Amino acid sequence: MVDFSRRALEFICNIPEGKVATYGQIAAMAGSPRAARQVGDLLRGVKDSDPDLPWQRVINAQGGLSTYKVGSGELQRALLESEGITFNDDGTVDLSRYRWQPDDEAEQLGLFN
DNA sequence: ACGTTGACGTCAG
DNA sequence: TCTGACGCCAACG
Numbered sequence: 001m002v003d004f005s006r007r008a009l010e011f012i013c014n015i016p017e018g019k020v021a022t023y024g025q026i027a028a029m030a031g032s033p034r035a036a037r038q039v040g041d042l043l044r045g046v047k048d049s050d051p052d053l054p055w056q057r058v059i060n061a062q063g064g065l066s067t068y069k070v071g072s073g074e075l076q077r078a079l080l081e082s083e084g085i086t087f088n089d090d091g092t093v094d095l096s097r098y099r100w101q102p103d104d105e106a107e108q109l110g111l112f113n
Numbered sequence: 114a115c116g117t118t119g120a121c122g123t124c125a126g
Numbered sequence: 127t128c129t130g131a132c133g134c135c136a137a138c139g
Contacts, residue, residue: 004135004136005136005137022121022122023121023122024122027121027134027135032134032135034121034122034133035121035134035135035136036120036121036122036134036135037118037119037120037121037122037135038119038134038135038136038137039120039121040119040120040121041118041119041120041121041135041136041137042120042136042137043120044120055120058120059120060120060121060122061121061123062122065120066120066121067120068120069119069120070120076120115139116138116139117137117138117139118136118137118138118139119135119136119137121133121134121135122132122134123131123132124130124131124132124133125129125130125132126128126129126130126131
């Protein structure tokens, strides 16, 4: 139980600034490809336990924010924009451009430039 | 131990 | 392209 939750949190913590990951992605990396819901469910409580956790970088597979369900949609968008992420007119994020993957660390190191 | 719930994902119409 | 229904998996009462 905590294995999944904890691993998911690990990955979320590793998401670099300016990048985002989908719930399904986190779930898959944590070990359960179909447990995307738990990732979000988990983040709900995390805001209180780990204020520093970049929960705003976790979005749904459509590139949209799901926080509108819990209220803080505005906040998340503001946070992401402050990290350099731009939103489309329909309020979605360009995943092909901002989606993060473990191998991106190489790019982060400068190999990409 | 059982049924309900939900910051999701995918397929069908 | 947009909307609705079903499936998944862990947490809660």
